[in-house]
Amino acid sequence: xxxxxxxxxxxxxxxxxxxxxxxxxxxxxxxxxxxxxxxxxxxxxxxxxxxxxxxxxxxxxxxxxxxxxxxxxxxxxxxxxxxxxxxxxxxxxxxxxxxxxxxxxxxxxxxxxxxxxxxxxxxxxxxxxxxxxxxxxxxxxxxxxxxxxxxxxxxxxxxxxxxxxxxxxxxxxxxxxxxxxxxxxxxxxxxxxxxxxxxxxxxxxxxxxxxxxxxxxxxxxxxxxxxxxxxxxxxxxxxxxxxxxxxxxxxxxxxxx
Numbered sequence: 001x002x003x004x005x006x007x008x009x010x011x012x013x014x015x016x017x018x019x020x021x022x023x024x025x026x027x028x029x030x031x032x033x034x035x036x037x038x039x040x041x042x043x044x045x046x047x048x049x050x051x052x053x054x055x056x057x058x059x060x061x062x063x064x065x066x067x068x069x070x071x072x073x074x075x076x077x078x079x080x081x082x083x084x085x086x087x088x089x090x091x092x093x094x095x096x097x098x099x100x101x102x103x104x105x106x107x108x109x110x111x112x113x114x115x116x117x118x119x120x121x122x123x124x125x126x127x128x129x130x131x132x133x134x135x136x137x138x139x140x141x142x143x144x145x146x147x148x149x150x151x152x153x154x155x156x157x158x159x160x161x162x163x164x165x166x167x168x169x170x171x172x173x174x175x176x177x178x179x180x181x182x183x184x185x186x187x188x189x190x191x192x193x194x195x196x197x198x199x200x201x202x203x204x205x206x207x208x209x210x211x212x213x214x215x216x217x218x219x220x221x222x223x224x225x226x227x228x229x230x231x232x233x234x235x236x237x238x239x240x241x242x243x244x245x246x247x248x249x250x251x252x253x254x255x256x257x
Contacts, residue, residue: 004103004111017081018119024077025127028069033062033135059142060217062135063128067154067217070124071210075161075186078120082165083179085112086251087172096256105252113166113244120162124155143217149225150213156233157209161186163240167247203227206236 012018036057086109089095099105128151136142165182172178193207202208212228 001107001111004098004107005115008111008115012115012119018123021074021077021081021119022123022126025070025074025123026130028073029066029127029131030134032065032069033131033138036062036065036135037138057139058218059135059140060146062139063131063142063147063150064214064217066127066131067150067213068210070127070154071157074124075158076183078158078162079165079179079182079186081119082116082162083169083182084175085116085166086169087175087178088169090254090256091174099256106248109170109248109251116162116166117159120158121155124151124158146216146225149229150216153209153213153216153229153233156229156236157206160189160206160236160240163244167243170247171250203231204235206232206239208232209236 009018039057086095089098095108098108128147132142132144132147161182164185165178168178168181169175172181189205189207193202193205196202196205208228209232212232215228216225
């Protein structure tokens, strides 16, 4: 396992998967607090002759904007770096070469998933810290407890999309099919949230996690952080583990070329 994990880490750096995700989230972490801080001045500059009245930005807005962009942009990058993790190596024959050695299929896919999960976690954590400190320097003090809750909420949704795409990469014959499945689930989850938004199931849907992250930062003490984090978080983890199990089951039954 240790050898395979080190191999995956090196491959992630050489293929620029880890640096790409980290640099994109770092760019968002720098740009989003800046845009929140100076948006009023930018609009006023272009709206000459028109009086524009905007409330002063709150420190939480900078971090909320960053986490929102993680869901809108960062998840697309996560899908892109995940879709070929197993499917791509099945096509190229690398998977066959590795599993013919004394390496089980379970160890093979587990090492890949752990490295991907570590990459996503480290990138999101690093970006959140940068966005938080930058928002603090530009706008004012940030509530660290609520920032942590918002980051965890976003991470749980990212974990769900990562798991879905990785499961598809194990089960599907090509990276494109795996990526399409991950993107389709991402879109379908958002649509399910819109359709079931007022139902009793709504608090448990993974799709509410990004919105809850926004609420933690912008709505103050009126938001029940525990309920909004635990209910959809449990659903997200359970669905993720179920999809991973199904994906591995399909992979285990495949005959590799």
